[in-house]
Amino acid sequence: MTPSDNDIRAVRAHAQLLGAPATDVVSVTRSVTAIQAQSSPAARLAIRARSRGLTAPDVDVSRAVSRTWLMRKTLHLVPTADLRWLNRLFGPRNAQAGQGRRRQLDLTDELCERALERLQDLLPGKALTRREILDGLAADGVVLDAKSQAPAHLLAYAANRGLLCRGQDDGAEPTYVLLDEWTTGDHTPDEPLAELAHRYLSAYGIATVEDFAAWSGLPLGLCRKGFDALDLVPAGGGFALSETGLSASPCPPCLLGAFDTYLLGYRDRDLLLDPAEAKRVNAGGGMIAPTVLVDGRIAGTWNAKRTAKQTKVVVEPFATLSRAAISGLESEVDDYGRFLGETAVLVI
Numbered sequence: 001m002t003p004s005d006n007d008i009r010a011v012r013a014h015a016q017l018l019g020a021p022a023t024d025v026v027s028v029t030r031s032v033t034a035i036q037a038q039s040s041p042a043a044r045l046a047i048r049a050r051s052r053g054l055t056a057p058d059v060d061v062s063r064a065v066s067r068t069w070l071m072r073k074t075l076h077l078v079p080t081a082d083l084r085w086l087n088r089l090f091g092p093r094n095a096q097a098g099q100g101r102r103r104q105l106d107l108t109d110e111l112c113e114r115a116l117e118r119l120q121d122l123l124p125g126k127a128l129t130r131r132e133i134l135d136g137l138a139a140d141g142v143v144l145d146a147k148s149q150a151p152a153h154l155l156a157y158a159a160n161r162g163l164l165c166r167g168q169d170d171g172a173e174p175t176y177v178l179l180d181e182w183t184t185g186d187h188t189p190d191e192p193l194a195e196l197a198h199r200y201l202s203a204y205g206i207a208t209v210e211d212f213a214a215w216s217g218l219p220l221g222l223c224r225k226g227f228d229a230l231d232l233v234p235a236g237g238g239f240a241l242s243e244t245g246l247s248a249s250p251c252p253p254c255l256l257g258a259f260d261t262y263l264l265g266y267r268d269r270d271l272l273l274d275p276a277e278a279k280r281v282n283a284g285g286g287m288i289a290p291t292v293l294v295d296g297r298i299a300g301t302w303n304a305k306r307t308a309k310q311t312k313v314v315v316e317p318f319a320t321l322s323r324a325a326i327s328g329l330e331s332e333v334d335d336y337g338r339f340l341g342e343t344a345v346l347v348i
Contacts, residue, residue, distance in 0.1 A: 003246045005271055008206050008236040009296025010248040012272075015205035016262050017050035018293065019251035025054065026064040030079045033199040034086075036259045037067045037077040040169060045257025045290070048339045056340050060169060066182065067166035067174075069094060069156045072217035075166070083179065085188040087162050089196065093218075095160040098153060105150040107157070115142045116158055120178075127167040127175035130155065197226030201241050204265040208238035214267035253328030254293040255302060255313070255336055263288060263298070273298040277318050292317065294325045310343040317348065 003011065013019055015031075022028045028050045029035055037043040044059045059065075066080040070090045078086060102112065115137055122128065122136040133155070134146055144150045155176060158164050167177035189195035200212050213223040232239040235246055256262060263269055263281070273281060280301055281289050292300040292315055300317035313333045315321075321329075330346050337344030 003206065003236050005236075006250070006296070007247050008271060010250050011240070011244065011246060012205040012265075013251035013262070013293070013296045014248040015203055015244075016265075018254050018262065019249060021050055021052040023052055023054075024064075025051070025059055025062040026079050029065045029077055030082075031203060032261050033196075033203045034071060034076040034078045035261055036071075036074060036264060038075045039258060040174075042258040042260075042290075043067075043077050044339075045255075045336075046260055048336065049254050049256055049260070054339065063168070063182075068159045068179075071215060073097060073156070080183055081185065081187065083165060083183050084162075084186055085192055086196075087160070087165075087179070088188065089192045090217075091160040091162055095157055098157060098160070102153055102157065105148065105153055107150055107154055111142065112154065112157055114140075115154055116161065116163055118142060119158055119163060123164065123176065123178045124181070127170070127177045129170055129173045129175055131173075133176060191229060193222060193226045194229035197223070198230055198241065200265075201230070201232075201239070201244070203261070205244060206236045206238050206240045206246075207266060208268075211238065211266045211268065215265050250295050251293070253325050253332060255329065255332045256291045256293055258290050259288045260291065262293065263291070272296070274318065280316075280318070292329065294321065294328075299325070304344075306342075310345055311337065311340075312347045313344055314347045321348065 017028060017031050022031060025047055028047045032050065035043050035046045044056050047054065047059050064080055065077050066083055067075055067077050068083060068087060070076045070078065070086050073094045118137055118140045122133065130151055134144055134151055137144065144154065162179055164176050165179050165182055167175040167182065169175065196216065197212060200215065201207060209220065209223050209227050212227065213220045216223065227239060231242045233242050240246065263272060281291055281298060289301045290303060291298045292302055299321065300315055302313055302315045305312045305314055313336060315329060326348065333344050333346040
């Protein structure tokens with residue numbers, strides 16, 4: 001069977017749980033492998049779109065999922081049970097790739113090692129904010145400019161070395177904890193690269209090796225090895241796992257948050273997003289706007305405007321929306337408000 005473009009979009013949306021939501025945070029996160037999480041509000045919305053009945057606090061308090069720097073050297077939310085093996089796969093490569101930038105920030109190898117030693121004294125039994133960590137380092141003679149990018153790069157380096165990960169937020173402030181204290185167990189797949197490739201295709205349905213490389217940030221040669229280790233079938237110009245159904249029902253209209261995995265999972269997004277509208281979604285600087293999904297295609301962008309009485313979800317469609325699409329988005333806005341504990345209304 002050769003899937004049509006509509007089939008491919010439906011299969012991808014189904015793999016992303018956009019038509020068959022889960023009921024707990026870890027199930028969502030594991031199903032999509034990893035959720036980009038440099039923005040905590042956006043990560044929460046990625047889970048909302050793929051779940052039923054959860055609230056934002058449910059995401060925030062769950063220790064079954066955790067954040068650290070993985071794919072593309074970027075902060076991701078993953079099942080806590082997968083932190084160690086994913087860190088072993090990405091950490092050394094990320095640490096090496098960041099060496100040049102660390103030197104530009106005067107984070108010499110000697111300074112980084114001193115900082116890591118001090119962090120092992122500061123963090124046991126604690127979850128510290130960045131400010132608290134900087135104060136503790138300064139007391140030991142490791143002084144970093146809090147207004148520069150040096151603290152962020154040092155913490156990412158410490159995470160890549162397997163020392164720490166993000167803990168639960170302290171209000172609006174992220175905290176950092178020792179990885180050894182945060183995780184339990186040490187399961188590692190027999191073939192981590194093949195496991196990652198399998199999870200990627202499970203989450204993204206039909207994709208190419210180039211898509212896998214763009215999503216993971218791993219070299220193309222390694223990505224080919226990952227695909228070669230799997231039982232795949234050709235589909236839609238790419239590949240799918242042999243157990244993947246190559247057709248699915250269209251997903252209902254969805255409100256996707258910024259940096260949503262539905263777009264970030266593919267190098268070539270033309271099937272999902274009209275190239276003529278691409279700059280309205282990705283204006284540059286690595287920003288991916290919140291988007292409206294209709295029949296598996298990006299049909300517009302949206303933003304939230306809050307007042308004391310209500311939140312207006314303002315949708316800017318690329319073309320006129322059907323009555324059915326509007327009705328679906330009204331339901332989405334209701335659920336968005338429920339998830340955040342706000343009164344929300346749709347504005348088009």
